[in-house]
Amino acid sequence: MSGVDTVRGIAYQQAQGVLQAVGVLEDPDLGGLRVEGTDDAVDIELLGRDGTLRHAIQVKVRATDYTWGESALLTVLKRWAVLPAAAHASFEFLTDGRLGPSGQRVQQALRSAAEGDTDDLARLLGAGIDDPVYTALGKATIRQDPSNIGALLKRAESQVAAMLPSAHTDEDRQEQATKAVDRLFRALFDFTSNPEPRHREMDRQVIAALLGVPAEQSPAHRWATARASYLEAAARRVVQEAVVPSVADIQVQVPSLFRQHEWGEGQRTHLGELLSGAGPVLLTGRTGTGKSTALRILRQQAAESGEVVIMVHAESYLPGRMAALAADGLAAVLEEAFPTATGAQALSDNTVTLAIDGASEIAEPMRRALHQELLAPVSSGRGARLVLVGRDVAALREILPSSVSPATYQMVGFGHEQRVELVEKATAAAGRPCPPQLARTVVVPLEQTLGDAAANPLLFSMALSLLDNQSAPKGRADLYRAFIEQLAARNGASGLSAVRTALGIVFARLLNEGRRYADVYEWHRRLSQATSGFVHG
Structure with a gap:
């Protein structure tokens, strides 16, 4: 891997390690984990209470331009299958990358083998049915997790927050969880760099101490x-x-x-x-x-x-x-x-x-x-x-x-009577009850302005919310503009022209990629990129 990919791979592996470490405390059968396993085929080992290996994971990143194919996957799987622990432990190949057509066939073959049908796996491996590799790979899986590092750590924080023994407020709980996950993340780097396998083990007590939670987690709510x-x-x-x-x-x-x-x-x-x-x-x-x-x-x-x-x-x-x-x-x-x-x-x-x-x-x-x-x-x-x-x-x-x-x-789109009901409920909630006949006089001009869009509850509600400050919007574009301006005024936001421009850039780029969704971390990154031109322009 190149330098950038190497750094990204290490950080992704560490973030997955954090989640696995938190998971140790949630599983009463586990006693700890080891990072950087005793064989290069394994990056994370989950250990039972007796110290035996229960589950092994290899974590790999893949650049978006490349996919995992049959050859690369079978190389990893075969290397795991010949290890002594493969006879009793399960194995997972975990990647943020995509599987090519041949990689998907390997994934499906493993799934079928786990259900007792080894025909597809036999064809891929070219080995006899009595080969020990079948026993090992019958407990192997391929999992794709394209989540970014921030999203993985955010999930860990959420799980840790549920374990914290006490917190005065939700804000305190979240702050404690964030600091706890940061400590664990940094500690994993120290454990990973130790050349001695026994010093790369992190038991329940160590994990719990780093997170500031009890070592034995019996859920407070069954x-x-x-x-x-x-x-x-x-x-x-x-x-x-x-x-x-x-x-x-x-x-x-x-x-x-x-x-x-x-x-x-x-x-x-x-x-x-x-x-x-x-x-x-x-x-x-x-x-x-x-x-x-x-x-x-x-x-x-x-x-x-x-x-x-x-x-x-x-x-x-x-x-x-x-x-x-x-x-x-x-x-x-x-x-x-x-x-x-x-x-x-x-x-x-x-x-x-x-x-x-x-x-x-x-x-x-x-x-x-x-x-x-x-x-x-x-x-x-x-x-x-x-x-x-x-x-x-x-x-x-x-x-x-x-x-x-x-x-x-x-x-089903809102009909006229449902719009009248919505006006009645909205005005009643605002302390200004509106009888049905008066509500109809409010609905009619909005229906005329919005046309077919009046059947959309969100657009109709947006238009209704604007009536306190101005006349009905003159079409959808006017509705969107006025609504954003109203939100900005309520929150004391300034620089609205730049906000509209930045949001437009982000939405356009997402749509160009055929996407309509981005998590909070990606939104932050994309907005930063969109506004960088304003700062340096």
Whole structure:
């Protein structure tokens, strides 16, 4: 690797090491980890309480212009397979890079071998069925995690925050978690550089001391106990000023074994229909049609009926860490940090529904990773039921196994009566109740200005919020400009012209890449790049 790639590779490996070290404290069967394993084929070793190797990981970065192919992957896998520990320990090849077509075949062959079908692996290896390599590689996997280093450390901070014994405020807890992860990150560099293998081991006590948390983490909230508290809290989270949207079943039966998806109004139905079936569900709709609001309302309505809906956002997903994402969903409702173990328990509960918002908007490598993680539980029908939400129904469908036929729904645009209801609720919340007849006089000019866009709850609400300060906007462009100016005025922001220009640059660059999403770290970097021209120009 070049110098830059070498530095990036080391930092990526260390960030993954931090997450694995935090995971040691969350797994009662693990006693510690070793960085830079005793063989070059291994970068991180997870050790049992008795010191034996349980799981080995090789971490590799890959430049975006290159992919992993069959030859490179099999070289690593074969090197692991001949090690003595391979007979009883599992192995993971972890990379931020892409797999080429031949690399994908290797990944699929390993997956099939784990399920007992070694035919594909035999063809790749060209070895006899009695070769010990099959036993070793039956416990091997290839995992892609394209997350940047900041996102990996942010996830570690979230998990550590759930372990901290006490904190006066959420801000204190977050500050403590950030400092704790920084200490662990720096310590891993010291351990990695030690030439003696035994001095590269970090046991539970050392990890816990660095993080400032108890060495033995028994989750304060088991799901069996937390479930009742979650239902109670979710039932109280009424979505203020919201009008309950409708959805339309856009899936039609055709005379074959397969189902066909067609766009259109479909069969209009109530929101609760999303929970009526047994399999996975897709909910789609354009920006601002109320998908996220619909999920929050569904979570509240379901809780009133004793059903658990855990709402999470795909932006927070890291490959291989679905349980941590579920724990985030619990924390958002109960307003306290929850350990990853509790999220894992909730996901194994087949009475739970996990709703993943923004699933089609995340970057394509993340969608592929999500697909891989959901493949086994969705195919088998085990654990929590799944609702995937996003703008692009095709992208949502690709996340699910091809063998599964999901129920598919589309958001229905707001009609005139729903707009009148929205005006009534908004004015009542502002302390200025507006009777239906007066509300209609407000709605009509907004409908005339927005045209078809009035059916979009977000755009209609934006236009409604501007009426306190000025007349109705004269079209969509005027609406966007006025709304941004209003946000800036409320927050005391200045230099609005530069803000609009910088945001335009960032959005344009994302769209040029075929993307509509960037995490908070990437936003910061892109905004810095966009504004650098203002500073140096």
